[in-house]
Amino acid sequence: MPAGAGARQSGWAAVLAGAAGAWIGARFVEEAEAGRLALWLPVAFALGVSVYFAASNEPALWAAFGLVGATGVVAWAARRGFTTAWLALCLLFVALGFLGGKLATERATAPILAGAMRAEIVGRVIEIEPRARGMRRLTIEIDAFGKLEADARPHKARVAIAGKPEIAAGDQVSLTAFWRPPEGPVRPGGYDFARVAFFKGVGATGFGARDIRNLGPPARVGMAAAANAGLERLRQRLTDRVTRAIGGAEGTVAAALVTGVEGPIPQNVQDELRGAGLSHILSISGLHMALVAGALFWLARAALALAPRVALMWPVKQIAALVALAGATFYLALSGAEVATQRSYVMIAIAFLAIIVGRPALAPRNFALAALIVLAIDPESLMGPSFQMSFAAVAGLVAWFETRRDRPPAPPPADRFGRIRRKIAAAVALAIMTTLIAGFATGPFAAYHFHRVTPYAVVGNALAEPVIGLIVMPSVVAGLLLAPLGLDGLAWAVMGQGLSLVLAIAREVSSWPGAEGGLPAFGEGAMLLFAFGLAWLCLWHTTLRWFALVPLTLATVLAAAPARPDVAVDASGRFAAVRAPSGELATLGPGSGRSFAAKVWIAADGADPPPKGAASDVRCDRDGCVAPLIGGGLVALSWEPSALEEDCRRAALVVTRLTAPPGCSTTAAVIDATVLASTGSLSLFRYGATFKAVAARDPTGRRPWSGTSPSTAPPVEASTLTFSAQKPKEIKHADELAVDPTDDPEDEAAGEEDQ
Incomplete structure (x- = not known):
């Protein structure tokens, strides 16, 4: 090639690179002016948490504090430069996430059973969960564990029992079982039961229980423990009440939606819900919390609007938000305050607090703040599918609603029936689009953790979610409000009919050919690329977001050909x-x-x-x-x-x-x-x-x-x-x-x- 031609090509390459850099810089400035850079701070915090849990050996506490101190000094020194200040702040949040994981471990540290053994234990029942085949799983706060000394005795243990005696939360029990420490992943890269149990304070799991005796309520118990036991007994009574009122598989599903107690739901029903992409309805999460709180918000606002003087003189919207927030708090406590429910509550609480102070409820900053609060409180939840899928779905929906909000509204039809048709079509389109977006956002995480694909999930959710939103969850609100008066029977009957329709939809959709299929497990590298690509797509507002196609494409290629063990x-x-x-x-x-x-x-x-x-x-x-x-x-x-x-x-x-x-x-x-x-x-x-x-x-x-x-x-x-x-x-x-x-x-x- 002639020297002149090579020089011209180099010159054109330099010009193109300069133009591309200028374009990217301009888009970056647009993002910064729109306040989008702050949305990446929870991502940086999550990265720090991930690094902590990926460590082979337990990091020293002083090292975690030292890392925060060092990055804090760097952030302070770089505060005057725009780009450098943002990068240094992200590094500081990575260090804070690392420290958050370490502090959570320090708080949770408790004795773990050293090895398998048969022993008698004495302790107070703090939770009872119905299981399959008539079993019950007890979570017990341990007072005595065989001949173990206090410093070697687990604080909590879980054991499955069958039959009698009747046991209620708060009762002291003694039983003999075969105990072992919680087990690690069944396969490398799989769900780590030992880590989950560690952060729940469970240091032993048991089976083969015998000589079970109910010793009655303990002689002395603290106020907090008594309150928790009372709330757990209320949950059990309400669970029994709902299950008996509705009956059948619908009754067990209803109990899961009302109190969070997943009873012995028939296996065929679980398979049908999974095949239709509806298994998420069994766990109280964002959908359920939003529907309950939204129904309370609407009821409170409508009731206040009936009084013209109140509607004119008082901030009706803010008062309704307070009522909805109080109701969501009660629902959180009643449902057992599981991790997924806590995350949903934090997001709902931030949305209603935004309404109270006159800010938009559904905004990217609210979502980012909710993610940061949840990770700060419970860093370990980042490693589980529940956190990943719930926040992925919310990120996708918030980004989509944001783009819809920026579009100019279409002119309304002139005739009344045209307006009605448009509203119906808009509602159907909204249901389909939210299902598609949530499915796209959560699909890679579901494939990574559960190795399943449900191609007809869009159809199943589009058909079932209107029933859940218009019949099932409003019945939950009505039943809870009427239960103290003993007038809740009709609400549970309506809920049962709605659930019958949901289960019929699941049965039909799951029966279609190819409704469910398996995927070989793929590695963490592909999953990290999926997560980064999704974050890039949802958090940026300008055309920079389309660069997300690069990591998403790479992730798809890696996930399509995973290494399979021999x-x-x-x-x-x-x-x-x-x-x-x-x-x-x-x-x-x-x-x-x-x-x-x-x-x-x-x-x-x-x-x-x-x-x-x-x-x-x-x-x-x-x-x-x-x-x-x-x-x-x-x-x-x-x-x-x-x-x-x-x-x-x-x-x-x-x-x-x-x-x-x-x-x-x-x-x-x-x-x-x-x-x-x-x-x-x-x-x-x-x-x-x-x-x-x-x-x-x-x-x-x-x-x-x-x-x-x-x-x-x-x-x-x-x-x-x-x-x-x-x-x-x-x-x-x-x-x-x-x-x-x-x-x-x-x-x-x-x-x-x-x-």
Whole structure:
């Protein structure tokens, strides 16, 4: 190429780069003048929280304070420069988020049960939750735990019980059960039950309860504890009242909407709601809180407007906002104040406070302030699907309503019927658009956490949400207002009819072909790109927002081709799964196809339901199981010492809940109790003769909720193996074995994930 041509191309490139930089700078100034930069401060705070929870070892408190101090000094020094001041302020909020996560951990730190044990406990019941199969799950504040000293005794424990005696919140009980510390993720990157339990103060979970005795109310109890017990008893009475008044599946769904107590909703109803994209109605969240508070606001404002003197002399709108805020506060307390409900309440409270002071209720700054308050109060909630999906939906809706507000209104039709038709069409379009936007915003998070897609969710929500908004939730408000007078029966009857229609919609939509499908689990990198792209799209106001297509496209590409493990191992070493030649996961273990771990693995693999044919090459006997590996060799799951010697000699990979003999690792890659104690559950990826392990927790690190010290268990070491032809043992099909009677159905873990 001639030198002159190269110089001209370089010159044009410089001109284009300069023009692009000037254009971006001008848009950035527009965003700043509109006050949009402040909307990124909660994002920076959330980034700091994420960095804290991603750490392998627990950061020191002094280091977190030091980070805040250092970034504070930088922010002060950079205060005079526009761009540098904003960037420095974002860094300060990253440090504040990191400190917020650390302080939340310090507040929650409490003893965790050191290991599995059977023991008698004595304590006060603080919560009762109905579960499937007539079970109840008790949350107990512990007074005595076997022979454990006070400094080793968990503060709270959860246990599932069946049958009598009758127990109410506030009663003191004693019972004997098999206890264990809360378990970590069933698979690496999965829902961390141990971390969630840690921040709820639960240090032990139990099953197989017996010798249950109700000791009655404790002799002495504090005022706050007595108030909480009274409120919990009110919730239980109202739950029973609603369930009996409505009956059937509608009654259990109604109880979930009124008091937040999710009773034993039939599995087929849960499946139908999920298939129609309506499972979110079972958790009291933004939709329910907004409908209840909105109904109270409308009723109070209409009632005050009936008195002309009051309407002229008093700030009716502000008074109605106060009434609605008080009602929302009562609904928060009555519904159990779960984390999702608390977040919804904070957003509703900020909206009504904005009305009281004469500001717009639905504004981006209000949303950003709500996110910042929720993260400051409960940083750990950032890591769960509830926070991510609720704020993603609100961010999308606020951004869309903001663009609609900027458009000039269309001229109204001249005739009355034309105006009515337009209002009806606008209401239908609004329902469809809000469903589409919320679905787009929450879809990546739902796929990441639950590995499911519901293509007809738009149809299901468009049909069901008008029923929920116009019949079901107004009936909740009417029932709660009339319950003290004993006149609530009609309200519950109307609510039951509305829920019957909602369940009929769910039944119909979920029956359509392709109503629900699975997605293989994708990595955190794709999820972070999705989150960043969504934030960029919603928080900017100018054409800068369309640069969000870059991270969103990259995230889609990464999520479309995730790495799928060749072998999965649960933290106990009792269950495993291996990639079959068909490409599907075959599960190994006692009754493994029905175990909670198997359900999680199969869902994360994008399969629905676990195909029976996938386990055809799995062979099991009373000593363990074997299955062929893709690429040659066998994986052996050993339960008994007598099987270990042969498995170590013949298998390429040995998984056992026992401690393997030292010589075993010279002939096979070994995952035994020692390895699993430091790693938790494992996903293994095979590269030729090598297995690459991805662990649920860093084997060299320790967090307060992990319950394992790296000093007591060495990290797993990579093994390079060569294989030769091997014959499987003469053993039976896995399906011919009975379920291990000690296999816990993981009701505790499943209940946590539902929340």
